Amino acid sequence: MTLFRLSHSFDPVSGLQELQRELDRVFERSAGVGSGLSGRGVFPPVNIFSDKDGYVVRVEIPGVDPAQLTIETNGRTLTIAGKRDVSAPAGGSFHRRERGSGEFSRSLQLPDDLDAGRAEASYQLGILTVRVPKREEAKPRQITVTSV
């Protein structure tokens, strides 16, 4: 697997383009490959990233009451479920209706070296972020060389 890192000084102008390029590249690479994640086209769409501590799953589900979101882990399976309601004023008639509403549920199979039991979730600006840390023994370690 190729390793790469987005620039650390993330300036907003080139930063967005750089991020979009990286996402496109990964999208092409994982399209059609039996990566174990064949859920493309299932709501909600997910992006999966890695950082030094583990995996970061980012899901765009705007306009959801966080209390309506259920994040569960069962062994290696992470399940994201919830309900999205769209509001309407009384006595109104719709000219456009593009935003979907209803219930959703999606499960992801996580690799073995992650500790699903220690997953943490947060919801901000309409994006759900689930952080799943690596198991301690799977984390990279630096071994000090001692002189005898």
Added chain:
Amino acid sequence: MSSQELNVRNKQEVSGAEHTRAGRAYVPDVDICENNDSLWLWADMPGVDEKSIEVKLADGVLSIEGQVSLKEYDSLSPLYTEYNIGNFARRFTVSNDIDAEHIQARMANGVLTVELPKAARAKPRRIPVSLA
């Protein structure tokens, strides 16, 4: 399990006029609703906070533009992607007479809500019929 199935709508890039800002912009999904008093608009713009959004009404064109925050992506490497990330932009021609002074917009959980109150002259009025 649910009465209504949620479908994934792939993000569409904004076509037509080019933007002065670098990077791709996407078209947000919107609902538009009208009642006697106002025109309401909701736009899904995940990743946009209230400081990075611009709502403008000029010459009968309502434009909404939002910049996504990228700081969350610092130090993350993508492994698998189903959606791309970009700014949001969309324009609408507003035919109603709008009371521009009293437009209200707010942002919550990645959803922009704009209320455009109709100008008094554009509101439907009931004309009383008197007996001659």
